[in-house]
Amino acid sequence: MNAEPASIAAQLHTAIIAAFPSYVRERLQRLGVAQDGALADALATATSRLDAELTEVDGASLRESPLEIVRIATEPLTAVLRERGVPPVSRDERSAELHPDDVYDLYPATSRDLGEDVWRIHMQWGIERARLVAGVVPASPGSGEPVAVPAAALFGLPEPLRSQVADALLARGYRPLLWRNPAALEAGLAGMPRLVIVDLNHPGADAAIRRSADTARVVAIGKGIDDFVEAATLAIGAEEVVDSDRILDRLGALLPRLV
Numbered sequence: 001m002n003a004e005p006a007s008i009a010a011q012l013h014t015a016i017i018a019a020f021p022s023y024v025r026e027r028l029q030r031l032g033v034a035q036d037g038a039l040a041d042a043l044a045t046a047t048s049r050l051d052a053e054l055t056e057v058d059g060a061s062l063r064e065s066p067l068e069i070v071r072i073a074t075e076p077l078t079a080v081l082r083e084r085g086v087p088p089v090s091r092d093e094r095s096a097e098l099h100p101d102d103v104y105d106l107y108p109a110t111s112r113d114l115g116e117d118v119w120r121i122h123m124q125w126g127i128e129r130a131r132l133v134a135g136v137v138p139a140s141p142g143s144g145e146p147v148a149v150p151a152a153a154l155f156g157l158p159e160p161l162r163s164q165v166a167d168a169l170l171a172r173g174y175r176p177l178l179w180r181n182p183a184a185l186e187a188g189l190a191g192m193p194r195l196v197i198v199d200l201n202h203p204g205a206d207a208a209i210r211r212s213a214d215t216a217r218v219v220a221i222g223k224g225i226d227d228f229v230e231a232a233t234l235a236i237g238a239e240e241v242v243d244s245d246r247i248l249d250r251l252g253a254l255l256p257r258l259v
Contacts, residue, residue: 008128012066012121013054019114020047020070024077027106033086042076049073065171066122067111071099074106094245110163119163126170152255153177153193155185155212156202157221161244165197168251173258182207189215195255197221197247198238200229206236213237219254221247 024043028035050073054066081104088103099107108114111122127149152174154162166176177193179185182204189212196212198205200222212218213236220238222229223245230241242250 008121008125012118012125013051015118015121016054016066016070016114017047017051019118020050020073023108023114024074024106027104028077031081031086031089031104033081033084038080038084039077042080045076046073049076066125067108067167067171070114071102071107074102077106078102078104094248109160110167112160112163123166123170123176126167127175149173149175150258151175151177151191151193152195152197153179153185153188153191153212153216154197155179155208156199156205157197158199158201161247164248165251168248169255172251172255174255179208182211185211192216195219199244200225200233200241209233209237217254219247219250 021043024046025035028039033039050070053069053073078101086104089105091102091105095102095105095109110119112119150173152169154165154176156179157165162178166178169176174194175191177188177191179188185204185208193216196208196216196218198208198212198218198220200220202208205220209218209220218238220233220241221244222241223243225233225241225243233241240250240254
């Protein structure tokens with residue numbers, strides 16, 4: 001990567017501030033809420049706070065999660081909606097458990113919710129953050145050599161799950177590799193990923209598991225996995241079979257946090 005860490009952080013800052021107002025207005029429209037002066041003022045306050053918070057974390061340290069900063073920035077809007085008596089929205093059990101304060105579903109689930117430009121730069125940011133941390137850790141005690149940024153690969157995962165898992169990998173300090181077809185898998189295995197996550201709904205899933213298991217740990221995911229499918233998947237090289245809804249929860253056990 002040619003860009004300096006400070007430059008990547010600044011690019012991400014600019015992209016988020018540009019995307020945030022439109023993102024919030026779209027969420028409010030989904031709620032069916034009239035965007036009056038009070039909400040306009042709350043949005044201006046939220047954007048100003050977001051700008052200030054991102055300014056504080058600009059630079060080479062790259063330590064704070066920009067996605068979490070965006071989520072916190074929605075608080076003034078949540079306050080106005082509560083004051084207005086807008087009823088909370090229905091959310092899935094996992095979202096409600098992870099973010100109990102986000103009663104109006106204003107938090108972006110992934111950086112891709114803020115647009116492709118933000119997601120692309122966020123990916124670069126996460127890789128550079130992992131590189132920065134890895135670069136100051138010896139490969140082995142006394143070696144003095146920096147370790148490479150470790151990778152984890154996703155094969156055939158659909159959106160929005162692909163972006164959610166990629167963002168979670170970035171947050172843990174891993175470089176996500178997004179493989180959409182067998183050709184990408186063949187080229188990507190040269191990057192020596194520590195873990196490959198394969199979606200069983202992809203037509204090339206079995207071949208991907210067999211090929212990846214030669215060089216990496218493999219976890220398969222899917223919906224409604226029965227005992228027969230699980231046994232067959234383990235037999236061709238998968239280390240574990242996980243329900244798609246639980247893979248984000250399993251990442252902590254599958255990959256140690258590096259940052």
